[in-house]
C-alpha cells in the first residue's frame with residue numbers, strides 16, 4: 109500500500125489555492141521552525157479539499173477548523189491549527205519509507221501530510237472513532253489524490269495491530285495516558301508524538317524507548333480536543349458560553365457552583381498587575397505558567413474564549429465561590445471574580461511571581477519520563493528539591509516530570 113499524493117496539482121489546478129498555501133507556509137516559517145520536508149508537504153497538500161464547507165481562502169489561515177460538535181456544543185473533530193501540525197510533524201521526523209500510525213484521522217489533512225513525508229514506499233494508517241468522520245476523511249483523501257492512506261474506524265487506544273509494526277506513531281487528539289498498545293506496535297527505534305495530559309495541561313511530547321521506560325526527546329506547548337471512548341481521561345471541559353465561545357477546563361471533575369457560568373467571569377473583577385511588559389508574553393510562556401500551576405497547585409483551571417478583549421487561552425485558580433485568571437496582553441495581570449475572587453487573585457499573583465523568579469520555565473524545558481505500571485515498577489516519590497520533580501500516576505504509566 110503506497111502512501112502518495114502525487115496528483116494534487118491535477119486535482120487542484122486553480123492557481124489561487126497554490127498562492128494561499130505559499131502564503132500560509134511563509135507565515136509559519138516566519139513565526140517558527142518548520143522542517144524543510146514538512147514545509148514541502150504543506151505546500152503540496154491542498155487543505156481546502158479537506159474542509160469542503162469552508163471558504164477555500166479561509167482554509168489557509170493558521171486556525172483550527174471545527175468540523176463536528178457534540179450535543180453540548182463541545183468540539184469533537186476538527187482540522188487542527190497548521191502551526192501545531194507543523195510543530196508535531198517536525199517532532200515526529202517521518203522519513204521516506206516509514207510506516208506511520210495516526211490516532212485521530214479527523215478531516216484526513218494531517219494524514220495526507222504524513223503520506224507526503226513517508227513517500228511512495230511508506231504507509232500511513234489513520235484511525236478515528238466515528239464512522240461518519242472516517243467516511244469523510246476517505247473522501248477528502250481521495251479528492252486530494254491520497255486515497256492510498258488507510259483510514260479505519262477503530263478506537264485509537266488499541267492502535268491497529270493488523271498493520272503493525274510502525275516506525276512512527278502520532279496522536280492528533282489529546283491523550284491522558286499512553287495506551288499499552290502503542291509502544292507494543294512500535295518497531296525498535298520507533299518514536300511516538302502525542303499531546304499528553306500533565307494534570308490538565310497538554311504538551312506535545314516526542315518520546316523514544318530507553319530500556320524499560322519512555323523518555324522525552326522534545327516537548328512543545330499544544331492544545332487539542334481530548335480523546336473520547338473508554339480510554340478518555342478524567343479532564344472536563346465545560347462550555348461556559350457558546351457565542352462567543354468560552355470554555356473552562358479542569359484536570360478532573362470538581363464542583364464549582366455558579367462558576368459554571370460565563371457571567372461569573374464577565375463580572376467586575378479585582379485586578380492585580382504583577383508586571384508591566386511589552387510585548388505580551390507568547391502562548392508558549394502562558395502554557396509554561398499553566399504547567400507551573402498544574403504541577404504546584406491542585407485548584408488550577410484553564411480558560412479559553414473571548415472575554416471582551418479577543419480570544420485568549422489562559423490559566424488560573426478556581427474554587428467554589430471564586431475564580432482568578434491570568435491576563436497576559438501587554439502586562440501580566442490577574443483578575444479575580446466572585447466572593448473569593450480577591451483572595452484567589454492574590455494567591456495566583458504569588459504563583460505568577462514564583463514562576464517569573466524561576467526564569468519563566470516553558471514547556472520546551474520539560475523533561476518527561478514514562479514508566480509502565482508493572483508489578484515490579486520502582487516506587488517514584490515526588491522530589492521537589494531535585495529540580496521540582498513531580499510524579500503523576502496514570503492508569504498504565506507513571507510520569508516523572510521536571511523543568512530541565
Ligand SMILES: C[S@@+](CC[C@H](N)C(=O)[O-])C[C@H]1O[C@@H](n2cnc3c(N)ncnc32)[C@H](O)[C@@H]1O
Nearest residue numbers: 185187212214215218236237264280281335336
Ligand atoms: C483534532 S481532530 C484530528 C485532526 C486530524 N488529524 C486532521 O488532520 O484533520 C481529533 C480527532 O480524534 C478523533 N478521536 C477522538 N477520540 C478518539 C479515539 N478514541 N480513537 C480514535 N480517534 C479519536 C476525533 O473523532 C477527531 O476526529
